[in-house]
Amino acid sequence: MKIKFLLIFFSVISLLSSGLWGCGSLTREEKDIYTITERDTTYQHFVRNSPVNQNQGTVFPSSREVLSERNSIQRDSTITRYYPDFIRMGVFESIGTIGGNANYGIGTGLFGVFIDQNTSASSRGGSGKIFNGGIYRLGIGEWRLRWFRDAKNWTIGTSIYEALLPDARSEKYLMSTFPIYIRKRYYLREEIPYIAITPAFGFGWFPSQYINLSGSIDVGSIGGLNLRAYIGYAVGYNGSWTPQIANNDYTKKEQTVNFPYIGIGMSMLDFLNRVPETYVEWKDHEHSSWQIGWLGGSLLTSNAQYSSLSDSSKTFIKGFDVEVARTNVVLPILNNSLYAGTSLFKLIVVGDNNWTTSVLPIRVGYWTTILQDELTATPFLEIGYYPNYYFNLGGEFNLRISDMLDVGLKGGFISGEADKFEIFKSDSKTFNYSKFYFGISFRIIDRIFFPKELRYNRKDLPKQPKRYE
Amino acid sequence: MNKSENILMEIIAKINLILLILVSTIFFYSCSTDKLILNRYNLDQYQINAHLLNGIDKAVKINDNSLKINEDAIISLKIDDVTQYNLEFDLSLLKGNEIIMFLNTTHYDFREKPDLEIILSDKGYKISQGSTILAESDTIKFLPNENHRIKFTLDAAKMYFTIDCTDLQINIPHQISTEYVFFKTNSQTATLIRGIQLTNLRE
Numbered sequence: 001m002k003i004k005f006l007l008i009f010f011s012v013i014s015l016l017s018s019g020l021w022g023c024g025s026l027t028r029e030e031k032d033i034y035t036i037t038e039r040d041t042t043y044q045h046f047v048r049n050s051p052v053n054q055n056q057g058t059v060f061p062s063s064r065e066v067l068s069e070r071n072s073i074q075r076d077s078t079i080t081r082y083y084p085d086f087i088r089m090g091v092f093e094s095i096g097t098i099g100g101n102a103n104y105g106i107g108t109g110l111f112g113v114f115i116d117q118n119t120s121a122s123s124r125g126g127s128g129k130i131f132n133g134g135i136y137r138l139g140i141g142e143w144r145l146r147w148f149r150d151a152k153n154w155t156i157g158t159s160i161y162e163a164l165l166p167d168a169r170s171e172k173y174l175m176s177t178f179p180i181y182i183r184k185r186y187y188l189r190e191e192i193p194y195i196a197i198t199p200a201f202g203f204g205w206f207p208s209q210y211i212n213l214s215g216s217i218d219v220g221s222i223g224g225l226n227l228r229a230y231i232g233y234a235v236g237y238n239g240s241w242t243p244q245i246a247n248n249d250y251t252k253k254e255q256t257v258n259f260p261y262i263g264i265g266m267s268m269l270d271f272l273n274r275v276p277e278t279y280v281e282w283k284d285h286e287h288s289s290w291q292i293g294w295l296g297g298s299l300l301t302s303n304a305q306y307s308s309l310s311d312s313s314k315t316f317i318k319g320f321d322v323e324v325a326r327t328n329v330v331l332p333i334l335n336n337s338l339y340a341g342t343s344l345f346k347l348i349v350v351g352d353n354n355w356t357t358s359v360l361p362i363r364v365g366y367w368t369t370i371l372q373d374e375l376t377a378t379p380f381l382e383i384g385y386y387p388n389y390y391f392n393l394g395g396e397f398n399l400r401i402s403d404m405l406d407v408g409l410k411g412g413f414i415s416g417e418a419d420k421f422e423i424f425k426s427d428s429k430t431f432n433y434s435k436f437y438f439g440i441s442f443r444i445i446d447r448i449f450f451p452k453e454l455r456y457n458r459k460d461l462p463k464q465p466k467r468y469e
Numbered sequence: 470m471n472k473s474e475n476i477l478m479e480i481i482a483k484i485n486l487i488l489l490i491l492v493s494t495i496f497f498y499s500c501s502t503d504k505l506i507l508n509r510y511n512l513d514q515y516q517i518n519a520h521l522l523n524g525i526d527k528a529v530k531i532n533d534n535s536l537k538i539n540e541d542a543i544i545s546l547k548i549d550d551v552t553q554y555n556l557e558f559d560l561s562l563l564k565g566n567e568i569i570m571f572l573n574t575t576h577y578d579f580r581e582k583p584d585l586e587i588i589l590s591d592k593g594y595k596i597s598q599g600s601t602i603l604a605e606s607d608t609i610k611f612l613p614n615e616n617h618r619i620k621f622t623l624d625a626a627k628m629y630f631t632i633d634c635t636d637l638q639i640n641i642p643h644q645i646s647t648e649y650v651f652f653k654t655n656s657q658t659a660t661l662i663r664g665i666q667l668t669n670l671r672e
Contacts, residue, residue, distance in 0.1 A: 034645045150525050203489070210481065229648045
């Protein structure tokens with residue numbers, strides 16, 4: 001069975017990658033060449049007057065000479081246009097689900113990201129959890145599926161990895177690399193943020209084999225943020241050789257899984273295009289955020305006594321922070337300068353035992369562009385509430401090095417509690433702290449937008465694609 | 470694990486394999502179906518990309534250098550990097566009464582900048598640029614199931630146009646040449662274009 005699936009795995013990966021070569025790209029390029037022909041005729045007049053008097057009374061040849069030159073110049077002019085070539089491209093999606101065995105609930109929390117603090121990889125869960133399980137996807141892509149005479153809004157898609165967890169029993173986990181999904185969207189609202197009802201049929205095939213039927217109400221995307229409410233049913237099979245069974249302490253037998261579920265989910269850095277948008281150039285796309293970034297980190301100094309990086313109190317660098325999937329969405333008030341934002345995960349360490357972690361912290365701030373296309377500044381207030389509480393009042397200067405890289409300075413005051421999460425707990429203590437901090441930050445795959453790029457400042461948007469009639 | 474679960478497992482495994490192959494095939498063939506490639510297998514000819522601009526069922530590739538254009542279609546032929554060329558083909562109306570060709574335009578500029586418009590219909594032919602009529606005649610008519618040889622040469626500001634045995638030479642000043650030829654049919658007309666041959670004048 002294992003060899004059979006491995007063979008199919010590699011053959012289908014080859015097939016998919018050959019298909020992706022044709023249609024799985026992010027950007028479609030259109031290049032047109034124009035030939036411009038310029039014809040030019042020049043006339044040069046030479047008049048050489050004779051130094052002596054001429055008898056002008058009779059017909060006399062003029063000394064004027066006319067030189068005529070005809071030139072033809074051809075030059076090619078190339079115009080290249082870039083268009084998005086996908087319907088959906090996302091980094092992370094999670095769903096907190098209700099539907100697994102209530103006695104083995106994981107406690108994934110709302111959206112599947114507020115995971116029970118007492119859970120662990122080997123946990124068998126427990127009762128009394130609202131969200132027993134979860135669904136997680138990484139690296140999601142969807143492309144237009146043109147069938148049924150080009151029927152509207154069908155897509156075919158996949159993700160690098162998908163896990164359907166009915167509950168905490170790992171032998172029941174349905175997991176697959178590159179599961180294949182076919183979806184159709186019925187749009188209830190065709191302006192940003194879109195609202196759509198999306199039935200989907202999908203199946204995973206390695207290492208688990210399963211079928212997943214679902215329907216969802218989707219809101220988004222705006223700034224890469226999406227909210228979804230799901231109802232679905234997954235049925236599948238885990239062979240005895242799958243990692244879920246082979247590494248299981250409780251059973252070594254193959255398993256079937258029936259998983260009806262409802263759930264509430266969210267996704268970040270997850271961008272959705274309607275089909276007409278794939279015919280609008282990238283430069284004319286609508287942007288709703290001041291900043292969208294994948295990964296950021298800072299080196300920080302603070303007034304903490306000891307550094308978290310060494311035992312010495314003389315170390316200048318006292319800590320660091322790491323932030324995954326940040327977005328700051330424009331609030332269209334006060335000249336679009338106010339924003340609300342969040343991050344998928346944030347870890348802030350400002351000194352020894354002065355650290356905090358947070359999932360989906362809430363951030364509000366004021367965005368200012370100091371130098372167009374280069375430098376921005378933002379004071380902000382950020383509140384983390386899970387798993388740790390913290391309050392962070394700060395400011396940042398961000399310098400855009402490129403569309404993908406930013407560096408900056410940041411400083412502020414943070415007050416919070418540390419070590420509440422089980423896996424970070426040290427000496428079973430909880431520390432409350434309040435510190436001032438200052439640091440330098442680096443962000444990769446991070447895009448800062450400037451006022452002229454925001455859809456609120458562009459009266460020419462949304463641009464409609466050309467219709468051929 | 471009981472017997473019914475075993476049966477269920479086997480069914481799931483088999484269904485998934487079939488689905489995987491089926492959907493992968495769909496995935497493979499569902500992309501770029503709005504583009505047909507002509508002269509794909511003839512290395513002596515330029516490859517021509519036929520874009521079906523207003524629907525994927527508007528044209529069908531008959532063979533490597535022939536195309537059937539259905540009713541109410543807008544098709545563009547793009548010859549990458551070639552703007553000064555000689556193009557010739559056989560044209561016959563399968564039904565209907567009119568086909569229009571547009572030259573010196575692109576997808577992006579189609580109908581936005583004055584392009585060269587050649588109307589071939591059962592009333593004759595007409596060549597115009599914007600509101601200016603460059604040539605017009607009712608001596609050659611395009612009727613269904615008649616074969617006509619069309620040949621045109623775009624050479625800088627000159628266009629040589631041949632319908633069957635009639636030659637025309639037209640001067641088009643200030644015209645920008647492009648890689649595209651457009652075909653447009655009306656709601657009654659279906660057309661067959663066969664034996665497309667292209668010569669690059671810059672070679």
